[in-house]
Amino acid sequence: MEGQAILTTPLAHAVGVWIGALLTLMIFSFLYKDNPFYKFAEHLFVGVSAAYWMTVAFWTTLIPNLIARLWPSSMGSVLPSAVGNERNWWYLVPLVLGLILLTRLIPRIAWLSRWAMAFVIGYAAGTNFTRYLQSDFVTQVQSTMVPLYEPQGTLMATIGYTFSQIVVVGGVICAVIYFYFSKEHKGSFGRAARVGIWVLMAAFGASFGYTVMARISLLTGRMDFLYNWFIGANW
């Protein structure tokens, strides 16, 4: 909070904007060719990011989720709301697993770290499996089993609806056929697989279009920042 208060002074804000603008220009300079200014900005970014994430992980994960659960009374100046809570001995398990993970640094007992890793992988697999199966498979299959014809009020709307449903159902079937390799892609089966490729191409094209839009959005954000910096509107 103290750091935030310092940064809100006009001078600190202006200095922050200038540093941001100069670092942005250094990164943009790579578009012309690689140079020491770009390298400096890149290394600075990597270093600051690593330090930032380490600090964030310590204060937002280790302190509230582990230390405060095991030694709540010692949290007086850090997490006052934890003081008075009962000590939870179950948190010794993640503490031990966490320490075991660090044995990777000692080759002689590095094998111990696999236990902790197995726990992490097991938890992730168990948690994700049912949810992915339900949301990304069962419900998706249900969403594809739609009526092709359903009156929509007007004739044009009904035609549009039917066409749309045929594209969805037909597109899914053809795309799945393309990935079926136990039968040679010949004749009508091959033609369906061919349509499947077009469906995939259309999906990749949509993804590419969206990606371009995303990158231009970010460029617009930086350009807008630089322009406001240049005319002195944001400092």
Added chain:
Amino acid sequence: MAEAEKTEKTEGTEKKGTFVEKMGSVDRRIIFLLIGLAVLIPIIIEYTTAIPTSPLVQNLFDKIESLPPGSKVLMSFDYGPSTVPENQPMATAFTRHIFEKGHKLYLMALWATGPRQSEALIEDVISVEFPDKKYGEDWIHLGYKAGNQGLINTLLSDFTAMYTTDLDGTSIDEFPMMKGIGSLTDFDLILGLGSGFPGTKEWVQFAGDPGDIPVGGGTTAVMAPLLFPYYPRQIVGFLGGLQGAAEYEYALIKQYPKYEEKSRLASTSMGPQVWAHLVIVAFIIVGNITFFIERSRRKRY
């Protein structure tokens, strides 16, 4: 080094080539320059364009519009500073709409970088435009908790197991709007603003589907294609990138004309989008034409 020499050599040869050959291997720096100009000039001349609302966005707008006043809306900030140009206009438009309808807003984050973005929203929008909205009664900032989809999983069964305090460490029992919040199912709508993992997709998988809770939100354009399969059965609607945000602003202004001047954060950025896309499309067309011309020449000789 050898590659650079080779490129220079190639460029030298191409100077003597035909117009088609030159266009087929235009220096990438010229493309960067043109894209830069296509973005910068609309910013300088403040070129904007209206983006009519698509059904995907309109559905979400209608959902918020149809909720009775006092409904509980959870908005999760699952992004960082790198995608602010795309995600922040979404948060701004949602907040205006939510408060306009008299709903209660709960801010949280699955990303450690999220709270800084929600603080920006508080500074720029809530404090300035809605000073009458009381903290703890109309809106609350619950902050970030680690755990990704595991956090959502826990919140679905027991919200207070993870959130015992707000961002500043005050016990949630002291806030009237936290009374009756036992799990995620107590919320009327969840809005996930995401730019990666975990994000809107995880809100659908771990909260919306198992808890039968309406989920909507907004994602960066890169993530948008991953959410389309969930619409409309598993997701109420979502804003796909800057265009989605501009569409929501359009719907908001149409319903509440008083936001005509204020709610233009995404719309103003759509001008550069249009021109940059035109430049890219032009280069794709030119690239293809030169490719086919060169191929037909090769076949001829």
